[in-house]
Amino acid sequence: MSTFTRGFRGRRRGEDDRLPPGQYLAEDFPVLSAGPTPHVPLDRWEFTIDTEAGQTHRWTWQELTALPYEEPAVDIHCVTSWSKLGTTWRGVSLDVLFEDVETTADYALVHSYGGYTTNLPLDDLLDGKAWIAYRYEGEDLTPSHGGPARLLVPHLYFWKSAKWVRGIRLLTEDWPGFWETAGYHNYGDPWREQRYADD
Numbered sequence: 001m002s003t004f005t006r007g008f009r010g011r012r013r014g015e016d017d018r019l020p021p022g023q024y025l026a027e028d029f030p031v032l033s034a035g036p037t038p039h040v041p042l043d044r045w046e047f048t049i050d051t052e053a054g055q056t057h058r059w060t061w062q063e064l065t066a067l068p069y070e071e072p073a074v075d076i077h078c079v080t081s082w083s084k085l086g087t088t089w090r091g092v093s094l095d096v097l098f099e100d101v102e103t104t105a106d107y108a109l110v111h112s113y114g115g116y117t118t119n120l121p122l123d124d125l126l127d128g129k130a131w132i133a134y135r136y137e138g139e140d141l142t143p144s145h146g147g148p149a150r151l152l153v154p155h156l157y158f159w160k161s162a163k164w165v166r167g168i169r170l171l172t173e174d175w176p177g178f179w180e181t182a183g184y185h186n187y188g189d190p191w192r193e194q195r196y197a198d199d
Contacts, residue, residue, distance in 0.1 A: 072091075110168050111162075
C-alpha cells in the first residue's frame, strides 16, 4: 500500500525541477537491501548475458574493467522516496556488452549474487540508458551499495538498478523479479510514480 496520496507532488516551491513527484532530496546515500550483502572475490566474479536461444556471453572482472567505460552523471530515485541529484559513476555501457549478442528478445531478467532478480524491457538497457557500474563518486563501489558491480538504470526507480549484478537472461516474455512479485510496479517510472502494482 502506498504511503502517498495520489496526486501528491512532494515538492515545495523553488525545489529542483529534476525531483520527481513524491521524492525528497537525500544528503546521504541510504543503504537498502533485500537480504544480506554478498561478498564476491574479484577472481571469482563474472557477468553473463544468456540469450533466449541458449547462448552465453561471459566476462571476468578483468575483462569487464578492460572494456571502454563511461562516467555518467545521473540523478537516482528510490521508491522509498529519496533522490540524489548529479551522482557520478564509472561503468561499462550495456551497449558495449550487447555488441556481439544476437537476440530477438524483448525482455531481460537481471540476476544478482545473493539471489535478487528484477525485470526490465530490453529497450531500457540499451541506447545509452544503462551501465554495469563499478565506481561511485571516484571510489570503488562498496559492497553495501552493490559492489563490486551493480546495474545502473537511472531513469527507473533504483530497485531496478540491481546490486551485486551477475547476469542478464534474455526472454521473449516478461518475467517479474523479486520486488515485482511482491507487489511493486512492473516498470517503475519515478516521473509517473509507478511505485506499486496498482499505480
